[in-house]
Amino acid sequence: MRHLTVTSEQWPLHEPFVISRLTQLHGEVVVVEIEQDGKIGRGEGERADSFFPGRAAVVDEIESIRGQIEAGLERDELQTVLAAGPGRSAIDCALWDLEAKITGIPVAELVGLGGPMKPVTTVFTISLDTPEKMAADARANIHRPVLKLKIGRDGDPERVAAVREASPEARISVDANTGWSEAQLVDYMPKLAALCVELVEQPFMPGQDAMLANYDSPVPLAADESCLDRASLEGLVGKYEFVNIKLDKTGGLTEALALAKHAKSLGFGIMIGCNVGTSLAMAPGMIIAQLASFVDLDGPLLLSEDRKPGLTYDGSQISPPLPALWG
Numbered sequence: 001m002r003h004l005t006v007t008s009e010q011w012p013l014h015e016p017f018v019i020s021r022l023t024q025l026h027g028e029v030v031v032v033e034i035e036q037d038g039k040i041g042r043g044e045g046e047r048a049d050s051f052f053p054g055r056a057a058v059v060d061e062i063e064s065i066r067g068q069i070e071a072g073l074e075r076d077e078l079q080t081v082l083a084a085g086p087g088r089s090a091i092d093c094a095l096w097d098l099e100a101k102i103t104g105i106p107v108a109e110l111v112g113l114g115g116p117m118k119p120v121t122t123v124f125t126i127s128l129d130t131p132e133k134m135a136a137d138a139r140a141n142i143h144r145p146v147l148k149l150k151i152g153r154d155g156d157p158e159r160v161a162a163v164r165e166a167s168p169e170a171r172i173s174v175d176a177n178t179g180w181s182e183a184q185l186v187d188y189m190p191k192l193a194a195l196c197v198e199l200v201e202q203p204f205m206p207g208q209d210a211m212l213a214n215y216d217s218p219v220p221l222a223a224d225e226s227c228l229d230r231a232s233l234e235g236l237v238g239k240y241e242f243v244n245i246k247l248d249k250t251g252g253l254t255e256a257l258a259l260a261k262h263a264k265s266l267g268f269g270i271m272i273g274c275n276v277g278t279s280l281a282m283a284p285g286m287i288i289a290q291l292a293s294f295v296d297l298d299g300p301l302l303l304s305e306d307r308k309p310g311l312t313y314d315g316s317q318i319s320p321p322l323p324a325l326w327g
Helices: 058-064 066-070 075-081 086-103 131-140 156-166 182-194 210-214 230-236 253-265 279-289
Strands: 003-018 023-036 039-046 124-126 146-150 171-175 197-201 221-223 242-245 269-272
Touching: 003 058, 003 066, 023 058, 023 086, 039 086, 039 279, 058 066, 058 086, 075 086, 075 253, 086 253, 124 131, 131 156, 146 156, 156 171, 156 182, 182 197, 230 242, 230 253, 242 253, 253 269, 253 279, 269 279
Parallel strands: 124 146, 146 171, 171 197, 197 221, 221 242, 242 269
Antiparallel strands: 003 023, 023 039
């Protein structure tokens, strides 16, 4: 018999995290712990479900299947009894961790990676602000090789230009978080290409990207809000070059792995992304990071304090998680 513990936590940020449609002051997370045979598997998901508005609260979703989890619900069954989202992700990742702890086999081996996880380099995210403030943030992080800029409002080329001047050697990607119009896309993209931007995420709201099928983009485009799970992929072909996989969207590592495999078969490049969270949320993402061209697992770098034990960040390089954390 298992025992389920569900805990809501709040983790303060160094400074407000601002994107085109919202501002966060804290990381709001839910932690799932599943105890069985003296072993505990853990997983973390975001408490505020921004990708699936209108649904039941994340904690309520988890509690709705408490009896099934404690009776021995398996990962494949979980995919059918709870919809994709951060609640299912926290449970799914806890079940992977639990299996690794019970069997003594690391998750990297359980999923068939072909070897242990390797260190990866993450982007460092700069929040949406004035060009001057974003440039100052870039200078403060001049040691970081890859920057991701939150944009999505009027004047975005000026923001990117200010950061490029402040950090001339950095690789830069940008995320419009659905904030652009078609006119802005056509105007901004050549300017961003001239500034050596490598990737542009999610210019439009989901379902409003039909024009991309006939748009010859000078910068590769990545689908984030438009790519939730495998069911999203067919509608993205010919519009985007990359998909941003987030475990809070896919409902956990199980679907994330299936999504990555299917996306690659359709010719998409892989990006692994995250929401604001602690190392416990990032650790399962390290599995997908082994398959990705772009890695965005910088959530703990934005927090005032991370959980302990946490992932080890050497600048922007992340070492694989220790078993005491996850996996």
